[in-house]
Amino acid sequence: MSEKVTFGELVESIAEETEHSKQFTHDFFKDFVNVINGGLEEDGKVNIAGFGKFELQRVDEREGYNPQTEQKITIPAHNKVVFKPYKDLRELVNAPYAHMEPQLIEEEDTETSDTSPDHQTIDSQTEKSHIESERSSDEETEQLEQEEKSEPDITETSEEQEPNEDDFIPTAPPTSHKQNSDEDEGNGKDQTEVDEESPFDFGEPQDSDENTAMSSTSESSDDDDNGDIVEFNARQLDAEDDLLEEFIGSEESEEKEQQDEHSEYLSAEEELESEKNEPHESEDEPTETVSSDEDDKEDETTKSEEEVLAEEVEKLEEAAENLKQDQPDQSDQEDEVAPLPTAATSRSSDRSSSFSYVAAATIILLLIAGGAWYYSTLPANDTTLISESEEPTASADATNQQNNNNQQQSAEQGEAEDTQQATQNQSQSAAQSSATTQSTNNTTPKSQAVEIEKGQTLWSLAEERYGNPRLWPWIYGNNGSLNDPDLIYAGSSLAVPLPSGPQNTLTDTDSVGVAKGYIATYKWYKSNEESKAKNHLWAAKLYHDDLQQLADVPIDKTDLSYANKAR
Amino acid sequence: MNTSDVVAMLAKNWDMTQVEARELLDVITQTLSENIATGNSFTIPELGTFSATTRKKRRSYNPHYEQYMELPPKRVVDFNPSKGLKEDFKQADTDDE
Numbered sequence: 001m002s003e004k005v006t007f008g009e010l011v012e013s014i015a016e017e018t019e020h021s022k023q024f025t026h027d028f029f030k031d032f033v034n035v036i037n038g039g040l041e042e043d044g045k046v047n048i049a050g051f052g053k054f055e056l057q058r059v060d061e062r063e064g065y066n067p068q069t070e071q072k073i074t075i076p077a078h079n080k081v082v083f084k085p086y087k088d089l090r091e092l093v094n095a096p097y098a099h100m101e102p103q104l105i106e107e108e109d110t111e112t113s114d115t116s117p118d119h120q121t122i123d124s125q126t127e128k129s130h131i132e133s134e135r136s137s138d139e140e141t142e143q144l145e146q147e148e149k150s151e152p153d154i155t156e157t158s159e160e161q162e163p164n165e166d167d168f169i170p171t172a173p174p175t176s177h178k179q180n181s182d183e184d185e186g187n188g189k190d191q192t193e194v195d196e197e198s199p200f201d202f203g204e205p206q207d208s209d210e211n212t213a214m215s216s217t218s219e220s221s222d223d224d225d226n227g228d229i230v231e232f233n234a235r236q237l238d239a240e241d242d243l244l245e246e247f248i249g250s251e252e253s254e255e256k257e258q259q260d261e262h263s264e265y266l267s268a269e270e271e272l273e274s275e276k277n278e279p280h281e282s283e284d285e286p287t288e289t290v291s292s293d294e295d296d297k298e299d300e301t302t303k304s305e306e307e308v309l310a311e312e313v314e315k316l317e318e319a320a321e322n323l324k325q326d327q328p329d330q331s332d333q334e335d336e337v338a339p340l341p342t343a344a345t346s347r348s349s350d351r352s353s354s355f356s357y358v359a360a361a362t363i364i365l366l367l368i369a370g371g372a373w374y375y376s377t378l379p380a381n382d383t384t385l386i387s388e389s390e391e392p393t394a395s396a397d398a399t400n401q402q403n404n405n406n407q408q409q410s411a412e413q414g415e416a417e418d419t420q421q422a423t424q425n426q427s428q429s430a431a432q433s434s435a436t437t438q439s440t441n442n443t444t445p446k447s448q449a450v451e452i453e454k455g456q457t458l459w460s461l462a463e464e465r466y467g468n469p470r471l472w473p474w475i476y477g478n479n480g481s482l483n484d485p486d487l488i489y490a491g492s493s494l495a496v497p498l499p500s501g502p503q504n505t506l507t508d509t510d511s512v513g514v515a516k517g518y519i520a521t522y523k524w525y526k527s528n529e530e531s532k533a534k535n536h537l538w539a540a541k542l543y544h545d546d547l548q549q550l551a552d553v554p555i556d557k558t559d560l561s562y563a564n565k566a567r
Numbered sequence: 568m569n570t571s572d573v574v575a576m577l578a579k580n581w582d583m584t585q586v587e588a589r590e591l592l593d594v595i596t597q598t599l600s601e602n603i604a605t606g607n608s609f610t611i612p613e614l615g616t617f618s619a620t621t622r623k624k625r626r627s628y629n630p631h632y633e634q635y636m637e638l639p640p641k642r643v644v645d646f647n648p649s650k651g652l653k654e655d656f657k658q659a660d661t662d663d664e
Contacts, residue, residue: 005602005609017594028581028591033614035576039568040656049570051596052644056656079656081615083646092604093619093642100639105626 040081052085447478447497454490465496470539474510477517484528485521515544519551526556537563603644615648 007029015025036054039046044056061077091098450461458476463469476485478497488494500507506514518540525533537547537555541563544550548560555563570592571585578588599617602609608618622641629636 003607005607007610007612010598010602010609010611014595014598017598018591020591028577029595030612031577031580032573032592032595033611035573035580036614037652037655038576039573040652043568045568046573047569048573048592048596050593051600081648081652081656083615083617083644083648085644089600089603089644092600093644095604095642097640097642102627102636102638105635105637 050086050088052083052089055082055084056080057082446500447495449493450496451493452488452490456488456490458485458488461494461496466499471506471514471517473517473521473536473539474514475517477513477520483524485524511543512550515540515542515547515550518543519547522555522559523551526559534559534562610649613649613651615646615652618645618647619643620645 011022011026011029014029015022018025020028036046036048040054040056046054048054056079059075059078059080062075064073064075065071066073085093450465452461458472459469462472462475465471466474473485475494475496476482479494482488482494497510497513499510518536522533522536522540525536534556537559540547540550547555547563570589574585574589574592577583577592578585581588599609603617603619606619608616610616619642622643624640625638627636627638628634
């Protein structure tokens with residue numbers, strides 16, 4: 001990159017190409033320059049097709065200032081020579097950035113984000129990755145997909161993160177919190193809150209279908225993201241604390257209701273365990289999928305969340321242990337007997353340690369509800385999984401046996417998900433690292449059936465589809481039924497291949513397809529209209545280097561040597 | 568002056584057919600284009616220096632939609648006319664326009 005090439009080297013490479021002597025090429029080039037100069041002198045502009053336009057531009061008289069003498073001077077009107085590259089050259093030069101398009105900046109705090117270092121670094125990183133990925137187009141698509149996922153996600157978390165944490169802290173000491181004592185309503189409220197504030201709304205399309213089907217249990221259709229789960233848990237735990245304190249001062253009658261639910265205690269605690277584990281595991285996922293450059297940042301956010309979560313979990317565990325001490329029998333019997341807990345509860349209430357009991361009961365209820373919500377909003381892959389996750393809500397007073405089953409299954413789900421994520425990650429990284437091999441594997445480009453309209457030509461069709469009419473032989477080559485490339489019939493249907501690169505750019509495979517198309521047209525013209533034929537071979541050469549390999553029949557020597565002049 | 572004029576002139580000067588002249592010219596421009604595209608810079612005597620420069624990404628404002636856009640970086644051709652050429656046309660003729 002960016003090395004200086006001398007005029008002599010240029011002449012040499014041109015001489016090689018044209019099989020002329022260096023001296024001749026040199027003189028010819030010089031003469032070319034002279035002609036340009038002459039043309040400029042004559043009428044002020046010289047167009048060189050496919051390259052650019054040299055032009056004289058008038059600069060009006062203006063005020064200037066001499067930095068040495070610090071005096072104002074008048075710069076007289078003069079002409080200057082400018083060079084305006086043609087589109088072909090512009091696009092060729094801009095190729096490394098051709099796939100990037102202007103992006104809307106939608107935040108309202110555009111001024112602040114302009115200077116924010118976070119944005120700058122992320123942008124520059126994405127840029128870097130763009131540039132790195134310019135070589136192989138397949139790799140590009142991969143990266144683009146990934147960036148589309150990770151980019152909005154990260155920028156948004158960086159902004160949303162702070163307000164969220166602010167939310168946690170003030171609600172933690174809940175003196176005048178309006179939390180509903182009815183846990184279902186409270187839960188619903190939590191859900192809606194999460195929905196509104198959730199910055200992670202890029203749910204996979206297939207999930208939304210399934211989620212609408214199970215909307216009876218889950219109102220949120222988009223919150224499949226793991227970051228969301230983390231947030232929810234933290235909120236949920238806060239809400240539990242709130243409830244806990246409210247329940248301490250609440251009436252005894254409510255306690256009675258809770259006692260029935262108490263049998264769920266142990267299983268619920270297991271749920272708590274799994275909840276504790278799963279978010280942590282899944283939290284790793286975003287850090288893995290985003291590129292390593294962005295890892296640091298992501299880690300910071302997850303860490304802070306983990307800390308908050310860990311604190312809350314500790315509190316809960318303490319409360320739970322208190323309960324265990326009060327009810328040794330129950331903890332011994334584990335989850336086999338349902339009626340026993342009522343006995344245990346009566347005993348514990350006899351001991352007038354209703355404080356810890358009520359607290360624990362509240363936690364359990366919320367955990368059940370939370371767990372149910374959590375599993376129901378998991379990115380479910382099959383319907384059985386959904387039905388399993390629905391069970392905890394439906395059977396609030398189900399037997400322990402059932403809960404046990406659920407527990408195991410949900411644990412399996414978690415594992416399955418983790419492995420899925422792992423394989424996804426693997427495949428992603430594999431796709432990136434072996435993008436070149438992938439590009440060779442993609443031998444079947446996508447194509448689209450298009451009906452020919454009246455007055456349409458292959459040329460116009462190519463121009464409309466690709467923005468480049470010269471790609472028309474690609475369509476011809478893709479439709480074996482076509483005979484005369486100059487004759488297509490309105491109403492018949494053509495399979496129009498689609499460029500697989502981003503922004504309608506051609507990948508290597510596409511180029512080969514175009515070259516094949518040109519060879520096909522070459523063959524036809526060779527047998528029907530000889531004079532045009534070699535130009536098609538020449539064009540084929542532009543898209544693929546080794547024509548002999550592509551063509552299944554031997555190519556005329558003179559045509560081939562003509563074509564080899566092309567680059 | 569357009570390409571065919573240039574081609575005609577060159578063909579006349581070098582006693583070759585216009586097709587040949589055009590082919591040769593195509594190779595020259597093609598070579599120049601490729602060199603610019605790969606980022607090489609080169610100077611053609613009596614004409615000027617060609618190189619490629621990168622414009623940074625920038626933020627722009629669309630007053631009609633009242634939106635900010637981020638325009639991606641761009642690589643452009645940079646041409647600096649040689650001193651001789653510049654001087655030749657500098658005073659050239661202000662009555663040109």
